[in-house]
Amino acid sequence: MLALAAATLLLTAAPAAAPSRPRVAVVDLKPVQGVQPGTAAVLTSIVVNDASRAGFDVISQADVATLLGVERQRQLLGCSEDASCLAEIGGALGAEFVLSGQVGQIGSRYHLALQLLDAKKARVAARSAQFCEQSEDALAAASQAALAECRSATAMTLAP
Numbered sequence: 232m233l234a235l236a237a238a239t240l241l242l243t244a245a246p247a248a249a250p251s252r253p254r255v256a257v258v259d260l261k262p263v264q265g266v267q268p269g270t271a272a273v274l275t276s277i278v279v280n281d282a283s284r285a286g287f288d289v290i291s292q293a294d295v296a297t298l299l300g301v302e303r304q305r306q307l308l309g310c311s312e313d314a315s316c317l318a319e320i321g322g323a324l325g326a327e328f329v330l331s332g333q334v335g336q337i338g339s340r341y342h343l344a345l346q347l348l349d350a351k352k353a354r355v356a357a358r359s360a361q362f363c364e365q366s367e368d369a370l371a372a373a374s375q376a377a378l379a380e381c382r383s384a385t386a387m388t389l390a391p
Contacts, residue, residue: 265336
């Protein structure tokens with residue numbers, strides 16, 4: 232628990248981002264049916280970078296792992312992907328939102344599903360699901376479209 236507190240302190244002690252940049256913790260995308268873990272890892276990296284460009288202040292699971300060490304992170308934060316647990320992790324990291332999702336193959340297409348959780352309210356703020364051709368280029372484009380949908384919903388949530 233001390234390591235989590237230290238990581239939280241490090242993350243929240245960083246210079247404050249502009250108020251218009253909501254903080255989002257991005258959880259690694261889960262590969263399911265027919266998708267290799269490496270493909271999901273690269274797609275997670277794309278989502279992290281695109282989320283940053285879309286106006287989020289991003290903390291990725293890789294960032295947290297670097298601070299805590301992978302095994303220590305699993306031990307301290309080990310929980311399923313249910314909304315309340317992810318919201319708890321997001322809150323511990325000072326994130327307003329937690330972005331999670333999965334990617335899989337169904338039939339001859341890929342399916343990508345993202346969900347954006349409001350960490351304070353422990354509820355889903357936005358969801359997006361995209362089907363695309365079975366190519367990694369199409370999958371990357373689908374991730375950008377899904378993230379744009381989630382960002383649009385977040386902009387409405389944060390509007391005064």
